[in-house]
Amino acid sequence: VKPVSTNQDDYVDEGDPDHTCVHCGAIMWYGERINKSKYRRKPIFTLCCMQGQVQLPYLKKPPDFLMKLLTGNDKLSKHFQRNTRPYNMVFSFTSLGGKVENSLKKGAGPQMFQLHGENYHLARSLTPNEGGKSAFGQLYIVDTENEVENRSNALR
Known part of the structure; x- marks a missing residue:
């Protein structure tokens, strides 16, 4: 992958990430495969899970109060949704x-x-x-x- 500059002529579009890691299901770009010198119909990826060596636990359900802030239409929820970046x-x-x-x-x-x-x-x-x-x-x-x-x- 080449660095992308703001000059339109230097822009490189890798397309959509349309390959899936067989171990963890992560969606990857073809350019993220290992052994880039070989063409593979089913590329192998290590960036996501090191070929199944890393297994992350499933995310826990957020507390009800936080879900209300994320999805609600009340005044407090709207304020939270508009200010997500500063809170982060x-x-x-x-x-x-x-x-x-x-x-x-x-x-x-x-x-x-x-x-x-x-x-x-x-x-x-x-x-x-x-x-x-x-x-x-x-x-x-x-x-x-x-x-x-x-x-x-x-x-x-």
Whole structure:
């Protein structure tokens, strides 16, 4: 897979992920197979489950309160649905970075963006700089007496 740039001439479309791992059922792109020098009708993948060596437990059913926030039509649910990204940010230990493509349509549904080129994660030290604001994992570790307020302030 070649890096994608914002220049239309450099764009490489891998198509839809239309192959399935025989071990875990993950949907994969053909380019993610192992042994790329050989053509295979049924490619073998290791990115997902290491050929069946990794088995993840099924997800538990979310609590009823959270399901109501995710699917409800009341005022609180609508607020939660509009602010999913900031809520996720409050509970993150890293921050995703990269070249963001902003030309995507705005509309109903969750906010989304597209990253081009190399993507990376930013992490900070366990303590903030002198006089600096806490971020990422620091919100949980520094000043545990006020962690809820610290996380709320990170949204402002």
